[in-house]
Amino acid sequence: MAVEIRGTYAGNLKTRLVHGPSGAEIFTAAPVDNQGDGSSFSPTDLVAGALGACMMTILGIMAERNGISMEGVEMRVVKHMTSDPRRIAELEVVLYMPPNLAPDDRLKLERGALTCPVHRSLLAEIGKPVRFVYDGEEL
Incomplete structure (x- = not known):
């Protein structure tokens, strides 16, 4: 079974991901040791x-x-x-x-x-x- 996950670049080294089947969202952020602010999961x-x-x-x-x-x-x-x-x-x-x-x-x-x-x-x-x-x- 294939599952589609869509993503949007949100700026400032952050992304928004959407789970196709459920519409659930998660966010990522680059970690502090890789130019990010570490405000979320990398x-x-x-x-x-x-x-x-x-x-x-x-x-x-x-x-x-x-x-x-x-x-x-x-x-x-x-x-x-x-x-x-x-x-x-x-x-x-x-x-x-x-x-x-x-x-x-x-x-x-x-x-x-x-x-x-x-x-x-x-x-x-x-x-x-x-x-x-x-x-x-x-x-």
Whole structure:
């Protein structure tokens, strides 16, 4: 299925994007370290957010299919940039998982999260370490 996203340059290194099917809007701004004011997500921030959101969406699908509660599930993605050429070097993903999961359920959910289409679409050169945190365990 194809999805159209339309965009408008809004000036001052900012853009407005419109999701064709829903009409939802998001805005981007260049980051401070690349001549912008950092007032919104940068395009590469959206890539990082898309990765985390995609993995949580797949977790949700797997959880619903297996009768697992997703209450309290959160994620964090830390984006690392490099230069020459300027690009994303690494996206560190941490997924804070539901408590009290059986080992079989953990395995199902972890395997499912790694099938995320965004994760599979990113270049191999981009580091994509994923950590699953259970039962209040901290980094």
